[in-house]
Amino acid sequence: MTVITRFAPSPTGSLHIGGARTAIFNWLFARHNKGKFLLRIEDTDQARSTDESLDEILRSMEWLGLNFDDIPIRQSERLEIYREYANKLLDSGKAYRCYVSPEELEQKRKEAQQNGEFFQYKRQWASESAGQDEPFAIRLSTPDHGDIQVHDLLRGIINFDAKEIDDFVILKMDGFPTYNFAVVIDDSLMEITHILRGDDHLINTPKQILIYEAMGFKVPMFAHVSMILGSDKTKLSKRHGATSIEAYRDFGYLPEAMINYLARLGWSYGDEEIFSKEGLIEKFSLENLGKSAAVFNPEKLTWLNTHYLKEKPGKEIAELIIPLMKDKGYNAELDDKLLMIIEQLRDRSKTIIDFVDQSHYFYTDHIEYEKKARDKFLKEDNIPVFKSLIKQLTMLESFDQDSIHKTFEDIMKKTGLKLGKIAQPTRVALTGGTVSPGIFEVMEILGKEKVIDRLNKALSAIGGN
């Protein structure tokens, strides 16, 4: 049997952390089993679905590298199909027309609630059929008693009492299918074998099983994965901060870090933490999925990001940061200078953005001294140091780390100063601040001309010439 899974987002917003993870699980399960991973757009809510959301979801999927097989299916283009199947149910007596207006129902529901009663629609108003011209919804006729069993691959058998399930609507008055109905029709027609979805859908499953049975369709396998929560352990939402995949991309996170982190949230493989995409495909299995909800932890994501940043080829990092640097007005291009900068900034960057932020003094000649740095390191007693540095560096023929290092040692010997006493003022002179890669590396990358120039500027800032 070929495994066929699907991801079925509704284009009513961004692809967020939770949705991305169920997509990842479905994708991994399909790829692991050499099956198919399909995409279906659930856009039956005309009011809330937008093309912008759809575009963003597709963009995020591509960014994550979650490739799907076949062209995506759009539910809004399949209205006829749902109507046809709903009519079949009508004809066979497994569904019936309901003429009660939503407003009226809402009223009844409210009244029941106020009286502390349990509200349920079980055909009691079915006879209130108005004339044939009146608009109607179609409801499924559900059993009054008995158990409905959900066989969940993760949680075993879960029993639902048929009494709890009312005659829910399958086709709305506007002719659109409801979520539960469209899902079942499509999952059947698409021949989905395994449905991996969020825990929050568990309650929908008995309803969907009822539809499968009424239609005479084969019931697929289900696995309800637990949800991702915010730090306060409630359902992850906007108030927890950034939740969309695109936001993390813009923060400078790598897709490989995102995939690794999300896959590891609710799934594990012994003590292993680092998984490449290939590793995940090879190792993923339903048995290792956890049952309890997981809290989203941005710090661990960041740690993974630094890990992947360390091993990403310099050229690839360059491709990612060059556009961002250009936005800042830096004259950056893929050359040895940029590659050297990347190597120096690798261990010092948590995100792609960090590379850009930390490289400013390599791409601008206007160095602004941080106040604290200037007060502490650009002082009169440094004048002799700067002077001898300028003098000796100027004489250097080859401006590489070794030669620079030797020059520093020479000055240390002559003055009796420790390296720190020379390096820090120099750092401030060259970068404007007290934090940077190793001073020799910085100097080599900047080149002789700029180094001497900046040292001179620092000297005059102190009043040394």
Place this chain on the structure above:
RNA sequence: GGCCCCAUCGUCUAGUCGGCCUAGGACGUAGCCCUCUCAAGGCUGAAACACGGGUUCGAAUCCCGUUGGGGCUGCCA
């Protein structure tokens, strides 16, 4: 309220059918080392089986209950 799910360090988790667990790893955190700053790296530490009953020679692991958390309760998906 009703129904359903869940319960190991702050967080993600290991713990496969009860003994090897004085509970392991990772993130974060504390200290130390390295060191021209900042990182990175190395070492060390603090930190958890929700509670109460069973079953058993023996339970984090099985059963029941309590508590806690989450989800659902729409002609939203």
